[in-house]
Amino acid sequence: MSYQINIDEVDVDGAVREAAEEVSGDTRLSFLTKAGVGAAGVMSGGAVLSALAPTAFAAGGGRPPASFGKGDIGILNYALTLEYLEAAFYNGATAANLPLSTQASVFLKVVTKDENAHVAFLKKALGSKAAKEPKFDFKGANTNAEMFLKTAQVLENTGVHAYSGQALNIKKGAYVKAAVSILTIEARHASVIGLLNDPSGEMIAPDGPFDTPFTAAEVLAAVKGTGFIVG
Amino acid sequence: MSSPANEQSEQPVPQPAGIVERLVRDDSDRKRFLKMAGAAGATSFGAFVLAACGSSSKSKTAASTAAAPPTTSTAAQNSSTGDLAIVNYALTLEYLETEFYAKVVASGLFTGTVGNLIKDFGAQEQTHVEALKGTAEKLGGTPAAKPEGKFPIQSASQVAHLAYTVENLGASAYLGQAGSIQSPEVLAAALAIHTVEARHAATLGTLVKKSVTPDGAFAKPADMPTVLAAVKPFLA
Numbered sequence: 001m002s003y004q005i006n007i008d009e010v011d012v013d014g015a016v017r018e019a020a021e022e023v024s025g026d027t028r029l030s031f032l033t034k035a036g037v038g039a040a041g042v043m044s045g046g047a048v049l050s051a052l053a054p055t056a057f058a059a060g061g062g063r064p065p066a067s068f069g070k071g072d073i074g075i076l077n078y079a080l081t082l083e084y085l086e087a088a089f090y091n092g093a094t095a096a097n098l099p100l101s102t103q104a105s106v107f108l109k110v111v112t113k114d115e116n117a118h119v120a121f122l123k124k125a126l127g128s129k130a131a132k133e134p135k136f137d138f139k140g141a142n143t144n145a146e147m148f149l150k151t152a153q154v155l156e157n158t159g160v161h162a163y164s165g166q167a168l169n170i171k172k173g174a175y176v177k178a179a180v181s182i183l184t185i186e187a188r189h190a191s192v193i194g195l196l197n198d199p200s201g202e203m204i205a206p207d208g209p210f211d212t213p214f215t216a217a218e219v220l221a222a223v224k225g226t227g228f229i230v231g
Numbered sequence: 232m233s234s235p236a237n238e239q240s241e242q243p244v245p246q247p248a249g250i251v252e253r254l255v256r257d258d259s260d261r262k263r264f265l266k267m268a269g270a271a272g273a274t275s276f277g278a279f280v281l282a283a284c285g286s287s288s289k290s291k292t293a294a295s296t297a298a299a300p301p302t303t304s305t306a307a308q309n310s311s312t313g314d315l316a317i318v319n320y321a322l323t324l325e326y327l328e329t330e331f332y333a334k335v336v337a338s339g340l341f342t343g344t345v346g347n348l349i350k351d352f353g354a355q356e357q358t359h360v361e362a363l364k365g366t367a368e369k370l371g372g373t374p375a376a377k378p379e380g381k382f383p384i385q386s387a388s389q390v391a392h393l394a395y396t397v398e399n400l401g402a403s404a405y406l407g408q409a410g411s412i413q414s415p416e417v418l419a420a421a422l423a424i425h426t427v428e429a430r431h432a433a434t435l436g437t438l439v440k441k442s443v444t445p446d447g448a449f450a451k452p453a454d455m456p457t458v459l460a461a462v463k464p465f466l467a
Contacts, residue, residue, distance in 0.1 A: 103437070110444060117448035160426055167422055168415050177452070180409045180422060184402055184429045184450035191430035192443045201348045205430045209355035210362070210423040 062165050062215030069129060072175050075166045077131040078216055079179065080122040082162055084133045085228060086115040086155050093142040093152075100145055104196055111152070111189050118182055125178070135231040151226075153193045157206060158222055159186035161214035168213075187211065314417045315367060317408045319375035320455060321421065322363040324401055327465055329356040330380045331397060340387045345438065349394075352431050359424050366420055379467040391439045398432035399445060400453065400461050407452035 064078035090112040100108060123130045141151040163183035170176045194203030205211070214222075223229060332353025335341065341349050367374040384390055405425035412418040429450070433443035444450075453461075 107443075114444060114448035121449070164422055164426065167409075168418060173410055177410055178449070180406060180425070181449045181451070183422070183426060184406060185444055185448055187426035187429040188433035188436075188444050188450075191433045192437055194430075195434055195437060199344060201344065201351060201434070204348070204351075204434050205355065205427050207427075209358035209427055210420075211426040213419065213423070 062213070062217070063169050064166070064216040064220075068131065072170055072172050073126065073129050075170055075179075076122055076126050076175065077129070078166065079163065079182070080119065080126065080131050081134065082159060082219070082223070083115055083118040083122060084131075085136060085223065086111070086159065087119045088133070088136045089138055089142050089151070089155060089228075090115055092138060093148050096143040096148075098143070098145045098148055100148075101196075104145075104149060107152075107189075107192055107196060110192075111156070114185055114189065118185075121178065121182075125175070134229045136228050137230045138228055141226075141228075149193065149197055153190065153197050153203065154222075154226075156186055156190035156193055158214075158219060159183075160190055160211055162216070162219040164211055164213035165215055165219065313370075314412055314414050315370045315372040317412055317421075318363055318367045318370065318417060319372070320408070321405065321424070322360065322367060322375045323378055324404055324458070324462065325356055325359040325363055325424075326375075326377045327380045327462065328397060328401060329353060329360055330377075331382050331394070331465070332356060334380075334382055334384055335390050335394070338384045338390070340384070340390055345391075348434065348438075352394075352398075355427060355431075359427075362420060362424070366417060370414075370417070380465050381467040382465055388439070391435060392441075395432065395435035395439050395441060398428055398435055400458060401428040402432050403446075403451060403453035404455075404458040406450055407454045407458070409452070 064074050066074065068074040068077040068081070090108060093108055094112050098108075138151075141147045160183065163179055163186060167176065167179055167183065170179055191204045194206065195201060197203060332349060335349055336346075336353060364374040383393070402425060405421055405428060408421065409418065409425070412421055436443040436445070
């Protein structure tokens with residue numbers, strides 16, 4: 001069977017809505033700069049450990065809703081859905097032939113290739129259980145150069161937060177390895193677009209010395225907030 | 232662009248046979264690495280390197296340590312093959328990175344925005360050092376001692392390329408341990424640090440006009456012998 005991911009249907013227990021309310025008032029772009037562990041500066045190792053591995057994560061919490069599938073399948077479908085979104089966003093941006101700087105053009109080429117490769121990999125890993133691609137409406141965010149650059153930064157950092165949040169929930173070793181391998185790439189993309197958008201370098205590592213894991217509910221709330229998934 | 236299947240099959244499991252044997256046999260190298268890992272952790276670090284590689288070294292010391300009988304206490308096993316050894320391995324790398332950036336900052340080769348980036352990266356590595364020291368203690372162990380590094384600091388371009396190499400190595404070193412870490416807390420810490428290494432690496436790639444994703448769409452892990460061999464020239 002396959003899973004058609006509908007952002008409203010996955011909101012099974014209101015967790016997404018709850019998280020969305022928590023972040024309301026934030027713009028889409030500022031959402032991801034919130035609450036970085038690193039903002040606290042140098043913490044003791046113990047404090048860092050506790051902050052990096054909140055009980056929810058250590059106990060296997062923060063998983064995607066059951067509608068994505070059971071166990072690892074659910075996590076992979078959650079990842080696939082985010083990768084579908086990124087790939088579609090970049091494919092649209094490529095097709096739009098945006099007036100980009102040389103560096104931004106190189107970025108777009110790299111991310112388009114990488115995110116489509118991630119989609120292909122996850123679809124193959126999931127086989128017949130792979131979620132179908134949702135319908136997207138990027139509302140012009142990938143057909144306007146300035147919006148494209150800002151949104152790409154948000155999407156890539158969301159990818160980092162999402163994979164970080166699920167890495168500890170994955171059971172099968174091969175999937176863990178694949179997920180952290182992809183996680184690295186999302187982080188690389190995020191830093192490159194962060195530097196492009198802010199030459200001061202503040203957005204290279206917006207969370208500071210430690211990237212923050214997000215629960216699936218937090219990520220889905222952020223995705224829902226963009227309105228990019230329409231069916 | 233190869234398909235994901237190819238990406239996977241292309242991924243070599245770096246097993247440069249002989250590196251570990253060489254390290255163990257070459258007494259000066261061995262001493263250097265043991266010194267690097269700190270007096271208290273010395274035996275355990277070496278043993279971990281061996282155990283991690285399933286070495287069939289004929290070195291008596293090494294063989295007997297690596298093939299420790301199951302009667303060994305839990306604490307001893309943890310320090311020789313468990314999370315503590317991985318944490319101390321990471322700590323040693325972070326120490327070297329921190330020292331590298333400190334020397335680069337002191338060199339005055341970089342000013343302005345790039346100078347600030349280098350300072351920020353160095354400060355983040357220092358924070359990783361503190362976090363890993365605390366983690367080693369939390370695991371009931373002794374943090375590895377700070378090694379003494381030596382880094383060629385010649386020109387801005389050369390240093391930037393070296394930084395790119397070092398950060399890429401750091402990112403793949405963490406990736407290489409992700410599957411071996413037992414404690415969810417330690418894994419969470421390692422992953423949170425690892426993505427920041429990746430961010431540094433890609434940023435430096437932009438600066439030196441090299442690939443920001445040198446492995447393509449799937450980052451490749453580096454195992455301990457590979458990393459140690461690459462790090463060797465930077466140990467005083």
